Amino acid sequence: MKYTCCFFMILLVLLCVGSESEASNGLILAWGDYDGDGIWETGIFRVTSGLWAIRGITRVYFGGSTDKPVPADYDGGSSTEIGIFRESSGLWAIRSISRVYFGTSGDIPVTR
Numbered sequence: 001m002k003y004t005c006c007f008f009m010i011l012l013v014l015l016c017v018g019s020e021s022e023a024s025n026g027l028i029l030a031w032g033d034y035d036g037d038g039i040w041e042t043g044i045f046r047v048t049s050g051l052w053a054i055r056g057i058t059r060v061y062f063g064g065s066t067d068k069p070v071p072a073d074y075d076g077g078s079s080t081e082i083g084i085f086r087e088s089s090g091l092w093a094i095r096s097i098s099r100v101y102f103g104t105s106g107d108i109p110v111t112r
């Protein structure tokens, strides 16, 4: 059951990736396993304010209107970290982990 649920969540994410429609209302889906229990949580990134709202886990402000959300497991700890990619400067900012510059304007961030 857990894997079936994950499959449909991954399918939903794949359907949304690359689509500009999710950003048209100021929200971008940000699914991930933010607490590392093996089950993905529902999350959103509110473009206008930089709010990350992860259901049942946290609400934090990280990033802004020109940033692309790039949630992923950056430290290999089996949980998803909040992160943004700022295309104008190539900044990758991963909350509580790192800030590095890699890439430039026109690049598409790839995390999985």
Ligand SMILES: [Ca+2]
Pocket: 032, 033, 034, 035, 036, 037, 038, 039, 040, 041
């Ligand atoms: Ca989880």
